[in-house]
Amino acid sequence: MLQKKVCMLGSFSVGKTSLVRRFVESIFSEQYHTTIGVKVDKKVARAEGQDVTLVLWDIHGEDAFQKVQISYLRGMSGYLLVADGTRRQTLEDALALSTRITETMGKIPAVLVLNKCDLTAQWEIEPDREARLAADGWKAFRSSAKTGESVEQVFSQLTLAMLRK
Amino acid sequence: MAANSIFESYLADQGYALFEYLGGGEFRALGSYPDWCKTVWGAENARQKTLRLAELSPFLENFLVDAEGFWNSKRKGAANSPVWIEHDFANHETPLEAWAVRLEGKKILIVRNLSSSYAERQQLFQTARDSLLEHEQLLHEIQKKEILLHCIIHDLSQPLNAMRGCFNLLSMEKLPGGQQRMIETGQRESQRQEQMIRGILEAFSGELAVQQGSAGTAAEAPDLAACAQRVVEQFAPAFVEKGIRLRLDPRLDVARDWKVVGDAPRLERIFGNLLENAMRYTPKGSAVTVGIEDKVHCLLAFVDDEGPGLPKDASSDRLFALFAKGKDRPGKAGLGLYFCKITVERWGGSIGAENRPGGGSHFWFKIPRAMKTTPIRGADKRSAPQKPSPSAAPVAPSVKDQPAPLAPGHLGKAPRRLQILVAEDTDVNRELVTELLQKRGHSVFAVEDGHAAIAALSKKRFDVVLMDEQMPGMDGLEATRNIRRMERASGNHQIIIGVTGNVSEEDEKHRIEAGMDGYVTKPFDMQVLFQIIESHSHGGQQAAPAKADSAVSVAPPVDVAAHLARSTGGNEKLAQSLVKSFLADAPKKISDIRRAVAQKDPAKLATAAHAFKGAAAIFGAPQVVAAARNLEAMGKAGNPDGAEKVFQTLETEFARLKTELLALRRKADAGAAASPRKRKK
Numbered sequence: 001m002l003q004k005k006v007c008m009l010g011s012f013s014v015g016k017t018s019l020v021r022r023f024v025e026s027i028f029s030e031q032y033h034t035t036i037g038v039k040v041d042k043k044v045a046r047a048e049g050q051d052v053t054l055v056l057w058d059i060h061g062e063d064a065f066q067k068v069q070i071s072y073l074r075g076m077s078g079y080l081l082v083a084d085g086t087r088r089q090t091l092e093d094a095l096a097l098s099t100r101i102t103e104t105m106g107k108i109p110a111v112l113v114l115n116k117c118d119l120t121a122q123w124e125i126e127p128d129r130e131a132r133l134a135a136d137g138w139k140a141f142r143s144s145a146k147t148g149e150s151v152e153q154v155f156s157q158l159t160l161a162m163l164r165k
Numbered sequence: 166m167a168a169n170s171i172f173e174s175y176l177a178d179q180g181y182a183l184f185e186y187l188g189g190g191e192f193r194a195l196g197s198y199p200d201w202c203k204t205v206w207g208a209e210n211a212r213q214k215t216l217r218l219a220e221l222s223p224f225l226e227n228f229l230v231d232a233e234g235f236w237n238s239k240r241k242g243a244a245n246s247p248v249w250i251e252h253d254f255a256n257h258e259t260p261l262e263a264w265a266v267r268l269e270g271k272k273i274l275i276v277r278n279l280s281s282s283y284a285e286r287q288q289l290f291q292t293a294r295d296s297l298l299e300h301e302q303l304l305h306e307i308q309k310k311e312i313l314l315h316c317i318i319h320d321l322s323q324p325l326n327a328m329r330g331c332f333n334l335l336s337m338e339k340l341p342g343g344q345q346r347m348i349e350t351g352q353r354e355s356q357r358q359e360q361m362i363r364g365i366l367e368a369f370s371g372e373l374a375v376q377q378g379s380a381g382t383a384a385e386a387p388d389l390a391a392c393a394q395r396v397v398e399q400f401a402p403a404f405v406e407k408g409i410r411l412r413l414d415p416r417l418d419v420a421r422d423w424k425v426v427g428d429a430p431r432l433e434r435i436f437g438n439l440l441e442n443a444m445r446y447t448p449k450g451s452a453v454t455v456g457i458e459d460k461v462h463c464l465l466a467f468v469d470d471e472g473p474g475l476p477k478d479a480s481s482d483r484l485f486a487l488f489a490k491g492k493d494r495p496g497k498a499g500l501g502l503y504f505c506k507i508t509v510e511r512w513g514g515s516i517g518a519e520n521r522p523g524g525g526s527h528f529w530f531k532i533p534r535a536m537k538t539t540p541i542r543g544a545d546k547r548s549a550p551q552k553p554s555p556s557a558a559p560v561a562p563s564v565k566d567q568p569a570p571l572a573p574g575h576l577g578k579a580p581r582r583l584q585i586l587v588a589e590d591t592d593v594n595r596e597l598v599t600e601l602l603q604k605r606g607h608s609v610f611a612v613e614d615g616h617a618a619i620a621a622l623s624k625k626r627f628d629v630v631l632m633d634e635q636m637p638g639m640d641g642l643e644a645t646r647n648i649r650r651m652e653r654a655s656g657n658h659q660i661i662i663g664v665t666g667n668v669s670e671e672d673e674k675h676r677i678e679a680g681m682d683g684y685v686t687k688p689f690d691m692q693v694l695f696q697i698i699e700s701h702s703h704g705g706q707q708a709a710p711a712k713a714d715s716a717v718s719v720a721p722p723v724d725v726a727a728h729l730a731r732s733t734g735g736n737e738k739l740a741q742s743l744v745k746s747f748l749a750d751a752p753k754k755i756s757d758i759r760r761a762v763a764q765k766d767p768a769k770l771a772t773a774a775h776a777f778k779g780a781a782a783i784f785g786a787p788q789v790v791a792a793a794r795n796l797e798a799m800g801k802a803g804n805p806d807g808a809e810k811v812f813q814t815l816e817t818e819f820a821r822l823k824t825e826l827l828a829l830r831r832k833a834d835a836g837a838a839a840s841p842r843k844r845k846k
Contacts, residue, residue: 005223012294012297013294013298032291032295033287033291034287034290034291034294036248036260036283036286036287036290037247037248037249037250037260038224038247038248038249038250039249039250039258040222040223040224040249040250040251041252055223057223061294063294063297065290065293065294066290069247071227071231072227072247074227074230075227087301
């Protein structure tokens, strides 16, 4: 079966692990458990009439304590760039990380996820910012690992983008 | 038990698994195969002579590339992996770590199960990240409270403006002694309440509590250059430590008058925030320059650095937004530049940043100059005539800044009764403005929105329209745009004065683009309101200005004599000569324009109107100049349709100017006749 390495990238506490758990196991926990290092999971997705095994690399969030090493990304077919919509800075940090990746590895299929869209009262990403992201070529989705909103969609979009590359 | 065997048992007990790399992706377990390996990678592997670890673990597959690189190199030490998590067959997480080493010429892979220490390590990270999140949330909460506080104060102070106006109105009545005292008590208590609101603002809102833009007089205004100098001195040691040269622009003459609105501590804070920003991005060995330029009505201060410049996607809006932080070397909370923005804008200025042509960034802010005139008695200093300064700030001036209560009959009557249309949606403000203008002797018709204003203008002629900018339905800007569109056919020009709480440069641009002739800021003072309205009262229907930028915020009444004196440097003889030749030549020039209009000859119209415009401009005469400019524009556009009406306006305004010029001549002649001897000397 076709196998694709997918990396989950973004700042700490944006919900990368929760998105994977929602996608792989259909569960969500309110408890925040920070990730150290890398967690690898697998899930079979179907796109364009074929099954694809997604090898999901849930990589620790970047902060002052841990930096993402580009060597983790070796062999990566695509990545989900995850930001927390209630923390504007995480979007800027995610985009900076993406720039770093493109500079070192070239253009790789990616989908931008603005997570925690269930927290509407705390939402900090203005509509015009989202419009600018689209203008910059980003396929951005508002998602919620808590409610499951758009979770399947972001992974299937990425799968499709990887297959079409 | 052999020593090796004991050692292997110990390693297995400590969670270590040792593998020798045999090449071709195959490994051999050294010593006993630990139990955790069996649960993670399967018990059957323990019985195999060789293992293909890359097939068992996607993470190891990735790491073994680095490991092979190490084994094939001559590097000493080890190649180590980060922590990764494997799931066992019961889906329990097993944290692991790996090292590639060379031992006795063999390629060895060591994998260690970190279960015993992982929880502690994770707890440390968790605590640190929780603290960061809490810190971020705390900052957000503080900010929300700051903003909420501003809103509350703004809302609290709004009714006070109306109350002050009502008390002022009542104080003008000749009330019996007892009632007069009650009014005075009301005035005093409303001022006390303002003081309390200000107290709350100052006590609780800290740095972000930007005071209203107190224009102040020149005597009490801060000196921008002195502020810049103090901040440069204060920051100099920090810059030296970073190896960056900080300097005042050598062209800056600090001895000159650089007085602006605002207050020194906040101006210094603005410079400080801009310098902190520059220090963060400027490389060692380069320079940061602080300077000020004179822009006539305002001063432009700047901080130039030699850093990498602004990010490509950094608009000014984003740079100065709340919580905006740089990507590479972010500051603290994303408040510094936001503070600069709201402070400068509250003072009626603006702020921005752009890349310098030679590299680096150019951060600047503009602040209105301090007034040199004494404020009008009874007028709110913030909206004094030189430039309407911001009065949208949350609170009114403190008691010490307050004008004394008005004496009965203080305002007096207007020199001419004007027909004024007031468009204002707030009942209390509409009633108050109507009452004030009527007391002044004007005739007022009040409506609630832009639609009603346009309807009223279609039925009746008004000298001035006082147009609130923000109204439901059709707002003041939209209504003004519609009125200007309708005027294109008639060639008339309705005087429209905006009423606004928005005083930024951008707001002013919108007003000018919409076609407003001026504006008055809320809360307005009676004297300022009257002065603005009456200064525009030379007939409400005037020649249309050819360009929107001819709108002025507060145009004083044009004094032809004074303008002429300025134009001629006080040379009375020259002034009289100019008046004489203008009066002699003007009829011919007017005749040329009339002929061009009648012949519908755009080229001749443009030439004749241009010549007349230049001649009239010597005397100020904005209405004459505007009409001539409009005719010239019509000619240049090749479309003289509608020029007849504009020409009529030109003739009317010229007649008015001619009367004033003839009066000047008579006055000069009378003066000359009264002192013939002096002239002979």
